[in-house]
Amino acid sequence: MRGYVTDRAAPGGLRLEGDLAQPAAGMEDLVVEVRASGVNRGELALLEQRPDGWRPGQDVAGIVVEAAAGGGLDGHRPPQGTRIVGVVDGGSWSERVAVPLTQAAVLPDEVGFEAAAALPIAGLTALRALRAGPPLLGRRVLVTGATGAVGHLAVQLAVAAGAEVTAVVSSHTRQATAAALGADHVRTSVGEGDGPFDLVLDGVGGTLLRDAVRRLAAGGVAATYGTLGGAAPLDLADFAPPDGKPGPWKSLVGVFHAHPSKSRGEDLATLAALVADGRLRPHLGSVRDWSELPETLDALRLRQIRGKAVLTIPDR
Ligand SMILES: NC(=O)c1ccc[n+]([C@@H]2O[C@H](COP(=O)([O-])OP(=O)(O)OC[C@H]3O[C@@H](n4cnc5c(N)ncnc54)[C@H](OP(=O)(O)O)[C@@H]3O)[C@@H](O)[C@H]2O)c1
Structure with missing residues (x-):
């Protein structure tokens, strides 16, 4: 079986x-032939x-080639031939990978492998960050x-949930893209x-997160999941209710895509259903054959990529 491994001596590492070695199914793991990651x-x-020697790749969309021996949390066991989306700790930039049942969801017919591959890490992060706040x-x-x-999935999910959404982009050249997300x-x-x-x-973090916390309502929540622009220079006073009025203080919550761990498959099913009914449209800013992984990285x-970068592995 072919797959990428880390090697400092190789170009691009x-x-x-x-x-x-071929992955093996287990009581709680199925084996997927990867079509997109x-x-x-x-x-x-x-x-x-x-x-x-580490095997990278976390997002996976493909076809079950070996079913798990047992059932998942709900007793469901996707049989051979089922199209699924899943998330793994590593090894999905390979022809096959083992996926725990609790980290996989069956793909609706309407959702292609490439769109599905945009969902796991990015979609779980967006969905779980949105759940850190009040009903939307x-x-x-x-x-x-x-x-x-x-971000582009978060905007669409917040719109779908009925929120009034303000999108912050890095420059004016990104404004039309954000408006098109709704x-x-x-x-x-x-x-x-x-x-x-x-x-x-x-x-993004940095001063942008500080400025956003300052614009929170009393009792508002800031969900942080990345610090591309560095650490935020936040002060206790930034969390006080606005305008010196009495009220609940603001809070800052860290979000990690893999937490809670046992419901990742369930949440992936929610995201895939939203794609199937058209409320969520992953924007694939880069779709390349997996032989072009170095160029994608x-x-x-x-x-240079807006939305999501996806690799495809041809049908074998
Ligand atoms: N906590 C978790 O579980 C989790 C999960 C997924 C991602 N993350 C983290 O969340 C962050 C965003 O992830 P992503 O996959 O959405 O990344 P991405 O696709 O690269 O998107 C980053 C977005 O932030 C913008 N941006 C603004 N300031 C930036 C800066 N100083 N440096 C780089 N980009 C900046 C980018 O604008 P341009 O269009 O101009 O590039 C782009 O729109 C990353 O730090 C990532 O590691 C965390």
């Missing part, structure tokens, strides 16, 4: 290995941190990095006159 910004760091109907939500892999307002910074927001979703490093 990755080598396509031709003779990897995502490339995540966090993986750029993992590739540098992990030792030689009629609430004001701010999303930073709104044209990125997580955002009610598009900004390149956050300041006086914006908000007050009930929920902020942030993957370079484009991600250079911030």
